[in-house]
Amino acid sequence: MELGLLFERAQFYYEAGGYVMPWLVLATLVLWFGLGYRAAVLRRGGNISVRVVLRREIEGRGGKARGIIEQAARDGLAVARSGGAHLRRRLDDALADHFMEIKRYRKLVGAIVAVAPVLGLLGTVTGMMETFRSLDDAALYTRNGGIAAGISQALFTTQLGLAVAIPGLVIKGFLDRKQRVIEMELAQIKDILSSRELAVSADGGEQ
Template identity: 55%
Template sequence: MFALLSDDLRFYFEIGGYVMPPLVVATFILWFAIGYRFAALRRGSARSARVLLQRNAKRVRHAPRGLIERAVLRGLEIAEQNPPNLRRWLDDAFAEYETTTKRFHKLILTIVTVAPLLGLLGTVSGMIETFDSLADMSLFSQSGGIAGGISQALFTTQMGLAVAIPGLVVGGLLDRKALHLRTELAQVKDLICAEHEEAKTA
């Protein structure tokens, strides 16, 4: 089975030309980044931020399972220390979580943008080979001739789009989730500060 897979990979690399190695590397990096973001953007509990704060304020606490739960616990720990400027402390503490929501965003966007361009480069290279074969009147050559040039042109275009389109769709969904989490982080800070002020004036 490994030998069959190796033969298939060799065939794809040969038919795709010099554009294929960067496209394959870009594919692995893209899906590693997407997998990391998917794991990092876990919210945790489905309960609202207000409910999570109320439950944890009553010491009904458990190990956090996601980013919002970790932020709630961290925010309450800081509030219990009663610092002079709570909002500034929360901003500093939550900066790590906000950075986590943005990690690998630009990398995914870059790969999604570059992959079709690499495919287009392979298309141009394949068409050049095709026209060279036509000019030499050689239907077959060591590099594949007309058939090889057309195959490379079509295959690299297909590969570039196959990398970019799923990455664009999944990356867009993760960006929306990250934006929603950043909004919730801001809400957690507002709620903690409001409850802290109420406790001081009570």
């Protein structure tokens, strides 16, 4: 019963929002997909330092990689153990995918957060135009048009636009800060390995 009532209310909001509402719903779905993907990718894998992560991997105590830092440390160590010249360049190539992965959907999320309030404003303008048109036509009490429908459209689209943008902006800011921290830690992995601060032998032992 409650589920049916919830569905009816959602349908009412959807229909009352006018032609802008489908785009806002689509923007909402894409936004939360992008945020969910970034949250999953930006799992660091514990709160230990990069040096501790590398030392555990060197000693064979790393276990299954639980996040991007542990996986990057494992990939970087594999490159360092392979030997050869131009280690820093090879580390850059090996960790490039990790840098790209943590940036994926960042611009898309930012674009939706910026566009959602504008779509809501467009719905507001459309709803107010319908209201003024109803005044001209003296259609004051029609169910599918008139002043009530115009004001409803204006309010619903504005409300949904802000409801999409505000949580998206807060979560985006949190994930962006987490991305910057991970970028610095990925760079630290390359610095440590390329400077031979933790020298690694070919058989996996620390020299």
